[in-house]
Amino acid sequence: MALSTDEQKDASALCQLIQELERQIQQRARQLQKETDRTLQQAEQIGSILQLVREGERRQEKRKRLNEKRQTSLEQQLEEALEQIEKQDRKLERAKRRERQTRDEATELEQERDEAVQKLRDEMSFFQMWRRDTIERFCKDIIITEREGKEARRALQQSEERARALEQERDTALQRLQEVDPLLQPSTLSEFIEESHASLFSKLTIDPNAGRGSEATTTNLRGKWQPEKVVEWTCFLSEQRLVFDNVCEAFPSELRTFPPPMTVRENGNKIAPITDENSLARFMGDSIEEPVKNIMKELESVDKLGKVCQGNVRVDFIDHP
Template sequence: MAYTKSVDELQELLRQAEQRAEDAERDRQEERQRAEREQERAEREQQRAEREQQRAEDAEEQTRLTTFIEYIVACHIHVFLKLVVETDKKLTSKGSITNPRNKWCPTHLRPWPDFLEQQRVIFGTLHDSFPTDSRLFESRGFLAGLGHRISQRPIANEKTLEFFLHNSVEDPVRTISEQLKQVESVRRAFDMGRGIVFENHPHAISDVAQEVADRQTPSTPQTPDHRHDLNQLRPDQICVYRSNDGPSESRTMVFVSEYKPPHKLTTPHLRLGLRAMNIPNDVVNRKTIPTSAAPDALFQYHAERLTASAVTQTYHYMIEGGLEYGLVTTGEAIVFLKVDWEEPETLYYHLAEPGPEVAAHPEHSHVCTAVEQSLDDGIRPLYVSGARGVLFQVTMIAYGYTFVGKGTVQAFIRDLEHEAAVYERLRSIQGANVPVFLGAIDLRPMKKIYYYDHRVTYQRHVGGKSSYVWSGSQLAYGTNGNVLRAGRWTGVNAREAG
């Protein structure tokens, strides 16, 4: 009996022990679950905090100013890559890309051999002279908003392409220039002067200015008519000027740009059409034209004609403006052009495709993105103009004499003749109160060409130059009292001279 009771007690004790073990295990599991829940809750809190921090950092990154390299890359990603080309032919502009008739045409078209090396050197110099870690440029958020607006306007004609290029290339370039010119080391390295501006209107005394056009003498029709159609030749390209340092605001044209919609001049056209060639022999005077039986040869033929027409128009403006550089752009591609004035009949080119090039070279993406030439020895434009003429510094190299020449276009010849008559009337006070007038030169019989600005050339169809003794800078920058006294004395003497 006692034995049975002992077994029962032992069994009860064992059951209680097992129950305590189960309770302890359950407590341990519950504690582990509580710990896991706490850990999960802590992890969720950490993740939420990290997301909040990431959102804050993203928001700050979108709104804070960018560095030089960040800005170039952001312009490409958020703006340039938002280019959309209209594919519905019913909505695109019609007609040819240009008419190369009556324009200067290069004889040779050749690759620009050292373009990339020049670009590398320029970026290296810029990197060494500009604080590239300074946050000076527009934010990514602003550029993203701009890119969204651009994406809503597919390129269907010249105007929408102009809108795209103004916003994706020219405005960023101007913005960068405004910051670069603030740094003295950059100003010295690149001769930036007061920066650059983009304009697309001609000079006030160019042959497309309204007053000049009104002064043109009508002529009887000729067959063929060799007179320029002013409306047809009115330039639509953007002219880029550099504002020079100095007491007066003066500008020098740096290069010209021509816009060609990508549905008229495609990137495949440019890839095939740009090659080393003799344009008059290989394109203009080509004897045979491929037929539809040879589609590849026919496409090559059209590519060369379209490309040659486009670069010829830009070359014409480069020659007219006395420029070394120019470009043709479709938005998708850019053709950089160069004229070596030691060999002006040759036009050098480099084709850039920013989209594919950045994708292929991400480590050099900032380099791949789309972001004074004296023509006559002894004759230099001073970029000082008035209502009827512009000034040149003329040096007789053989003797060292320097004087000022005032040039004008044909429409204003009679104005300079009247000015010459006034100086002749004031001969007695020349050299004392008014400049010494040396005489006038008619450039038309000499068939000479001098460039001042876009569509302002002094050549065989242009009036002439009046010559005055060189006397340095403008009087306006002398001592005010001296200027006023000299002005009053000049007025008195002029009235006495009649």
């Protein structure tokens, strides 16, 4: 069915009107959306502002409580400070009283000091006079002492010269005596051993009258050492000869360092016959132990390389009476 021209125009105008309305509606919708977005954004901003306000209120409340605490603390500190000020005032008052007492005591001490200084000056004056007199007397004594000291030194020098002369004469006489009598000269090792055998060991005799005049008794063996078995020492003589030869080689043949023969003979003349175990022990000490100790002592001084005395060498004498 064909439309008339007017109808077509009306329809076209109506379509244009509808399109315009749709465009306006869309434009209005966009504006509303923008306003909605803007409103939401403002609402969010208002929420943030409200949150900030709440936080500010909380902080303000917190600061308020803190200020109240600080004020309370300041009030307490103020009270304590007032108490301290009162205490300081009381201390100051006591200090002032002590200061007045100290000034009074200082005045008394100054008076005592002045008196002590005056007394010390008097004593110093007396001491200086005494020292001057003492020095004068001491100088006079020194002059006299120096004069006497010179005389004493001269006498001492003369005495020393006489002593040196007498000592020289004694050494000369002793040397002449030793040259005349070999028995007074120190012995060599071989001479000392021979003289010890002749003058000491040969005096080992037993008193035939020992035990007479008292009841004879058997020896009590309780607590004494006794051999359970006796075995012959077959190589003793060879070992003894070897040790003896080593000792003799260690001593120079011309070395005279042992007691003179006359001294050994005098010791031998003191030996008495054996009467009991005690006298036997004395004989062993005088005739055996002492000579061996002399030899060992001199051996340590000549055997520097330890050819004979290797290590810590010692000789023990055990006597069980």
